[in-house]
Amino acid sequence: xxxxxxxxxxxxxxxxxxxxxxxxxxxxxxxxxxxxxxxxxxxxxxxxxxxxxxxxxxxxxxxxxxxxxxxxxxxxxxxxxxxxxxxxxxxxxxxxxxxxxxxxxxxxxxxxxxxxxxxxxxxxxxxxxxxxxxxxxxxxxxxxxxxxxxxxxxxxxxxxxxxxxxxxxxxxxxxxxxxxxxxxxxxxxxxxxxxxxxxxxxxxxxxxxxxxxxxxxxxxxxxxxxxxxxxxxxxxxxxxxxxxxxxxxxxxxxxxxxxxxxxxxxxxxxxxxxxxx
Amino acid sequence: xxxxxxxxxxxxxxxxxxxxxxxxxxxxxxxxxxxxxxxxxxxxxxxxxxxxxxxxxxxxxxxxxxxxxxxxxxxxxxxxxxxxxxxxxxxxxxxxxxxxxxxxxxxxxxxxxxxxxxxxxxxxxxxxxxxxxxxxxxxxxxxxxxxxxxxxxxxxxxxxxxxxxxxxxxxxxxxxxxxxxxxxxxxxxxxxxxxxxxxxxxxxxxxxxxxxxxxxxxxxxxxxxxxxxxxxxxxxxxxxxxxxxxxxxxxxxxxxxxxxxxxxxxxxxxxxxxxxxxxxxxxxxxxx
Numbered sequence: 001x002x003x004x005x006x007x008x009x010x011x012x013x014x015x016x017x018x019x020x021x022x023x024x025x026x027x028x029x030x031x032x033x034x035x036x037x038x039x040x041x042x043x044x045x046x047x048x049x050x051x052x053x054x055x056x057x058x059x060x061x062x063x064x065x066x067x068x069x070x071x072x073x074x075x076x077x078x079x080x081x082x083x084x085x086x087x088x089x090x091x092x093x094x095x096x097x098x099x100x101x102x103x104x105x106x107x108x109x110x111x112x113x114x115x116x117x118x119x120x121x122x123x124x125x126x127x128x129x130x131x132x133x134x135x136x137x138x139x140x141x142x143x144x145x146x147x148x149x150x151x152x153x154x155x156x157x158x159x160x161x162x163x164x165x166x167x168x169x170x171x172x173x174x175x176x177x178x179x180x181x182x183x184x185x186x187x188x189x190x191x192x193x194x195x196x197x198x199x200x201x202x203x204x205x206x207x208x209x210x211x212x213x214x215x216x217x218x219x220x221x222x223x224x225x226x227x228x229x230x231x232x233x234x235x236x237x238x239x240x241x242x243x244x245x246x247x248x249x250x251x252x253x254x255x256x257x258x259x260x261x262x263x264x265x266x267x268x269x270x271x272x273x274x275x276x277x
Numbered sequence: 278x279x280x281x282x283x284x285x286x287x288x289x290x291x292x293x294x295x296x297x298x299x300x301x302x303x304x305x306x307x308x309x310x311x312x313x314x315x316x317x318x319x320x321x322x323x324x325x326x327x328x329x330x331x332x333x334x335x336x337x338x339x340x341x342x343x344x345x346x347x348x349x350x351x352x353x354x355x356x357x358x359x360x361x362x363x364x365x366x367x368x369x370x371x372x373x374x375x376x377x378x379x380x381x382x383x384x385x386x387x388x389x390x391x392x393x394x395x396x397x398x399x400x401x402x403x404x405x406x407x408x409x410x411x412x413x414x415x416x417x418x419x420x421x422x423x424x425x426x427x428x429x430x431x432x433x434x435x436x437x438x439x440x441x442x443x444x445x446x447x448x449x450x451x452x453x454x455x456x457x458x459x460x461x462x463x464x465x466x467x468x469x470x471x472x473x474x475x476x477x478x479x480x481x482x483x484x485x486x487x488x489x490x491x492x493x494x495x496x497x498x499x500x501x502x503x504x505x506x507x508x509x510x511x512x513x514x515x516x517x518x519x520x521x522x523x524x525x526x527x528x529x530x531x532x533x534x535x536x537x538x539x540x541x542x543x544x545x546x547x548x549x550x551x552x553x554x555x556x557x558x559x560x561x562x563x564x565x
Contacts, residue, residue, distance in 0.1 A: 110289070128300035131530065260377075
């Protein structure tokens with residue numbers, strides 16, 4: 001009986017591992033193809049030897065149709081995603097604190113308005129926001145990609161609900177000690193909510209890094225495109241060079257995966273808080 | 278307190294004014310005009326945009342493609358995520374590891390994944406011999422309307438199943454153990470426990486997942502944009518593709534805005550219907 005149970009458990013692990021491998025197979029395929037010699041790209045699952053030629057070609061290639069747009073695109077992605085995410089997290093922590101811990105007249109209205117905005121269909125705002133950004137003269141600039149995405153009502157909501165559970169005594173005693181609101185937010189509230197901050201920041205960064213539609217329409221210059229948009233729009237002209245495309249896809253995907261795996265310790269706890277809302 | 282609260286929330290108020298209230302008002306005006314983004318002339322056309330959209334074959338295609346994708350996507354993602362959640366939950370150790378692992382597809386950029394999928398499904402790919410052995414021929418994946426919808430749905434299901442699995446997993450872990458112990462005393466077997474305890478107790482998780490999954494089907498852009506361009510024969514022509522095409526290719530801002538209103542209304546109604554159905558099921562199970 002015990003033996004049967006052990007076999008069954010073993011089978012379950014085997015099934016879990018196989019399913020997991022199928023799940024991450026696209027990643028494995030992508031990385032292997034990006035490292036394959038060019039005569040083997042898209043022809044074999046596992047290349048006979050590995051080479052960095054696709055990566056080198058991508059960043060230094062003289063054969064490129066457009067001169068080295070990839071490095072610039074990667075930098076664009078970093079600039080846009082890092083500033084946008086920092087602003088979203090920062091503003092959400094401040095506003096969430098005000099809504100959760102500073103009772104003020106009208107606060108309930110602001111909170112309800114945030115809820116309304118969360119469920120309001122964003123698609124309706126796409127076109128007018130595009131026109132607005134164009135009217136500001138932000139077409140083809142970083143501003144267009146950062147400012148409209150500098151605040152997230154979802155993040156504000158997350159912080160508000162999490163901060164509500166922080167005991168009021170902690171804040172009161174900090175105030176008695178003469179701490180400013182600023183200090184309370186960034187020295188007490190945010191450190192107390194580490195796991196939620198990590199998950200919120202990760203989700204926001206990922207969404208920003210992988211945004212396609214918005215970044216596609218507000219930028220036309222190749223030099224201003226994010227890596228995601230560049231990879232999406234350049235594929236047809238790179239048809240003879242599938243290897244470098246896989247390399248670009250790997251460079252696009254790997255940062256997110258690595259950040260995620262680095263923080264995966266906090267993941268289980270944080271995700272439960274996020275899903276619980 | 279009063280003043281501080283308003284000062285700290287003022288960035289949000291400013292942001293909402295500029296990037297919510299103004300665009301909202303603008304969109305309400307846009308839908309009644311025929312503005313084409315270039316012409317200095319803007320005519321007020323009343324409900325013309327809506328009338329045209331209701332008659333447009335492209336909009337009809339978008340309307341139906343959402344439900345076609347849903348028809349594949351919902352069963353796929355529910356079975357996958359539920360299976361993964363049940364499997365992870367039954368493991369004595371390593372649950373955190375597998376949760377993280379199965380969540381990884383959610384992190385992928387649709388653009389990168391589309392590239393990989395196109396490579397794998399290509400006529401001369403390393404996978405082609407496998408398809409040939411399985412189906413007798415190498416399917417023209419994106420040339421056949423049903424296959425194209427299937428592939429797009431599969432991709433989206435792949436992306437979201439790990440995420441939804443976590444919701445189910447949280448639901449599974451909140452089911453009291455005593456229920457199973459009592460059922461085992463009564464001699465209940467695996468399937469009895471699954472259908473009489475697990476699935477009904479997962480109702481809140483089903484509710485969350487279904488609402489999210491249904492809403493998603495009306496906002497698909499990346500996968501068809503990258504892989505099918507809406508084809509073949511508009512089988513995968515989604516709402517967002519149509520809006521993108523009308524506004525940013527045809528420059529018909531007013532018409533595009535009207536379509537986005539219709540899209541929002543259709544999404545809202547569909548989600549509402551699913552909600553009602555779920556609530557009916559919930560009441561039958563004794564949930565409020």
